Structure formats: C-alpha cells, structure tokens
Amino acid sequence: MADGVITSEGETATGAPGLRGLAYPLGDPPTPGEAAEAAPGVLWMRLPLPMALNHINVYAIEDGDGWVIVDTGLQTPDSVEAWEAALTGPLGGRPVTRVVCTHMHPDHIGLAGWLCERFDAPLLMSQLEYITGRMLASDTGPAPEDGVRFFRAAGWAEERLERYRQTYGMFSKGVAPLPAGYRRLSAGDILSIGGQDWSIVVGNGHSPEHVCLWRRSDGVFIAGDQILPRISSNISVWPTEPLADPLADWLRSLDRLGDLLPAETLVLPGHGEPFTGVLPRIEALKRGHAVSLKRLARTLRTPSRAIDVFPSLFARPVGDGLLGMATGEAIAHLNHLEAQGKARRARDADGVDWWTTLETEPEE
Incomplete structure (x- = not known):
C-alpha cells in the first residue's frame, strides 16, 4: 500500500462515465488560503x-467558538502556507477544536498531526484507518521482498x-507525525458539532474503513473519496x-x-467540486466498472500480465509516475474477476502471473 502515497484518486481511475444528472451549485473553487461557504x-x-491530481478539498465546520476540520492536505510547504492564511483569514483566528480524517491516505492525514499539536486538538478517525496510517507512516524501509515479488x-x-x-x-515523507492516541469513529456514531448532529457513515474499498459525515437535517454529506464527481x-x-x-467492497x-x-x-467530496x-x-x-470488467474479460482471451491490461481499463496511457497506482487498480479488477470465477492466473518460472478468462463466450 505504500505506493498509495500518490493515490488516491486515480487520474488513471476506471469508470469515469458521463456526468449526466450532476449539478455544481457552489461555482468556482476557492483559492488556497481562502474559503467558500458550502452549507x-x-x-x-x-x-x-x-x-497530476493537483488539489484536495478540506472542510471546516463551525463548532461553538472554534472549528472542526475535516481532512488536512499533504505535508508540504505550500499546504502549510495555505493553512496559515486560512487560519488567520476565513477561519478568523478561532481555534481548531477537533480534527477528523476521513481516511489514511497522505493527502488526507498529512497535516493532521501538525494541526492537532498546534491547537491541542484530538484526532478522530475510524480504527482501521488510524492503525493503517500509523503503520505505513512508520514503515520507512527497506522495501520488503514480498513487495518486489508482487x-x-x-x-x-x-x-x-x-x-x-x-x-x-x-x-511518511508526506505525513506529519500522527498523535499517539485518537478518538474512534464507527459506523452509526453521532458526532455533535456546533449543536448539529452528524451521522458517521462508513464505506470500504478505496481504503479500509473510510469515514463520511452526514448532516441529515439538511442533507449535507462530506464524502471524502468514497464518492467523487468527475x-x-x-x-x-x-x-x-x-x-x-x-472492488467488491467498494461496489457494496x-x-x-x-x-x-x-x-x-x-x-x-475530497476532490472535484x-x-x-x-x-x-x-x-x-457502478455502470462504468461493469463496462471495464467486460472489456477486461475480453482482453483476457489472450493470456496477459497485469501491466498488459491497462488499455482495457484506463482512457489514457499510464506513465511511470502512475504505474504503481495503475498496477494496483488493474490487479483489483483481475482479483474481482477471479473471485467471480471468471478468470484465473498462472505464475511462470520467472515469477510473472499470466491471466486468462474462464468465460467461453465473454459477454459483449
């Protein structure tokens, strides 16, 4: 999962269907250091x-005399500069009372520890996201041979x-040291912020136990990366x-x-508008991934490695900078077909997996 540092959200991602039925009511996004009222x-x-994915959205929810921050950006000088401007500008110098991270990818937790330490504020995450983030942040090498074999x-x-x-x-280079303790968020919890109730909704697939926040009273849903618009x-x-x-987890x-x-x-959302x-x-x-799986099954009429199936999944060539993420997503789709009994792999003497379809007449 270490390559997930460049993740998260796939410039190479499959299933980027048309945007019919969507509307973007808030207009142009705020520039770094500024803010727009979302609700x-x-x-x-x-x-x-x-x-390549050049931004992340973060949110501040009024909490009495302070703010609850949802997601924090990557630990970079540009992000710190934007936070300094926001804290003294649109956030009015008011304190951060809590920091919520939807999931453990570095662009979401990168400055969580920095904000928590600065304001003596607690970190709130789901258990699996916190533990996984702590584990990956501490794993600085050397590279495991299991990863090389993979x-x-x-x-x-x-x-x-x-x-x-x-x-x-x-x-670890993109993540400030996380607090040694946290407050657990679980599916069905109610988080009171500024006298308003936010329900905790948990999703899976993109990350182990992804937290979303839903204010039922007016239908505001902070989705992180569980649902993205574009x-x-x-x-x-x-x-x-x-x-x-x-992929099965995410589709469910x-x-x-x-x-x-x-x-x-x-x-x-965490990205986009x-x-x-x-x-x-x-x-x-869902429809986009179903189409991708059908194309992939057709591709596997000829024995293929994971890197050979990129054209059936991605609309653009995969450069070296996105190779790790594209490989991970290709294997996710191959594993899904295997779990459905529609594909199998065979490892050759060089340690390379060759995938073939088990469908005698792949659906067109």
Whole structure:
C-alpha cells in the first residue's frame, strides 16, 4: 500500500462515465488560503497537491467558538502556507477544536498531526484507518521482498523494481507525525458539532474503513473519496494483501450509499467540486466498472500480465509516475474477476502471473 502515497484518486481511475444528472451549485473553487461557504456553518477550502491530481478539498465546520476540520492536505510547504492564511483569514483566528480524517491516505492525514499539536486538538478517525496510517507512516524501509515479488508478478521490469526499492517509504515523507492516541469513529456514531448532529457513515474499498459525515437535517454529506464527481475513486490491491477484492467492497458500499442517501443530497467530496445528483452518480460509477470488467474479460482471451491490461481499463496511457497506482487498480479488477470465477492466473518460472478468462463466450 505504500505506493498509495500518490493515490488516491486515480487520474488513471476506471469508470469515469458521463456526468449526466450532476449539478455544481457552489461555482468556482476557492483559492488556497481562502474559503467558500458550502452549507450553513460549513466552509469549503482547497489545498494544492504536487501531482497530476493537483488539489484536495478540506472542510471546516463551525463548532461553538472554534472549528472542526475535516481532512488536512499533504505535508508540504505550500499546504502549510495555505493553512496559515486560512487560519488567520476565513477561519478568523478561532481555534481548531477537533480534527477528523476521513481516511489514511497522505493527502488526507498529512497535516493532521501538525494541526492537532498546534491547537491541542484530538484526532478522530475510524480504527482501521488510524492503525493503517500509523503503520505505513512508520514503515520507512527497506522495501520488503514480498513487495518486489508482487510487482514482478504484475509484469514490472527489473529496472522499475529497482526504482521501487530505492523510493520505498515515501508515505511518511508526506505525513506529519500522527498523535499517539485518537478518538474512534464507527459506523452509526453521532458526532455533535456546533449543536448539529452528524451521522458517521462508513464505506470500504478505496481504503479500509473510510469515514463520511452526514448532516441529515439538511442533507449535507462530506464524502471524502468514497464518492467523487468527475473520476472514480482509486480501488487498488497492494502487496500487504495481494489476494484482496476491494472492488467488491467498494461496489457494496456504493449500493449501501444509494439506498441511504436522499436524491437531493449535497455531496462535499475530497476532490472535484461539491455536487448534487448523488444517485445518478452512484449508478454511473457502478455502470462504468461493469463496462471495464467486460472489456477486461475480453482482453483476457489472450493470456496477459497485469501491466498488459491497462488499455482495457484506463482512457489514457499510464506513465511511470502512475504505474504503481495503475498496477494496483488493474490487479483489483483481475482479483474481482477471479473471485467471480471468471478468470484465473498462472505464475511462470520467472515469477510473472499470466491471466486468462474462464468465460467461453465473454459477454459483449
């Protein structure tokens, strides 16, 4: 999972269908250091990211005389500068009372420890996200041979495997030290912020126990990366759990959210712009992955490595900077077909997995 530092949210992600049914009621995003009102008592801020996906949205919720912060950005000088401007500007110099992180990817937890220490504020996360984040932040190397075997099996060349060895441990570079303790958030919890109740909704697949916040009283849903408006959340398999089927977890989460959320919900996502139209978006995401899986099954009529199936999943060429994430997402789709009895793998003498379809007449 260490390559998830460049994640999270896939410029290479599959299932980027049309945006019919979506509306963006808040207009242009705020510049770093500024804020826009997303809903009563909720400010929308945007921080820069030094990658193809060049921003993350963070939110501040009024909490009496202070603010609850939801997600924090990556630990970079640009993000710190934007926070300094926001804290003295639109946040009015008022203290941060709590820090909530939706999940453990570095662009979401990177400055959580910095904010918690600065304001003596507690960190709130789900258990699996906190533990996984602490684990990855402390894993600075050397690169495990299990990881090398994993990416060799996917078809990586030896020179790219050597680069993996040399750059392993980048997760910690984007994350300030996390607090030694936290307050657990679990599905169904009610979080009181400024006299308003926010229900904790948990999703899976993009990360282990992703927290979303839902203010039922007016239909505001802080989604993190569980639902994004313009791209599909990155759903990947990593060396820590090579046989996982996170795509099944994510699709089940989409089904639950589709049953739970009203049609008029205002979604405040981790990337892209706040939007309405959550139900058609959920259906489009599910449809996009179904189409990708059909294309993948057709591709596997010819034995293929994970790196060979990129064209059936991604709309653009995969450059070296996105190879780790694209590989993880390709394996997630291959594992999903395998779990459904529609594909199998065979490892050759060089340690490379070759995938083939088990469908005699793949559906067109």
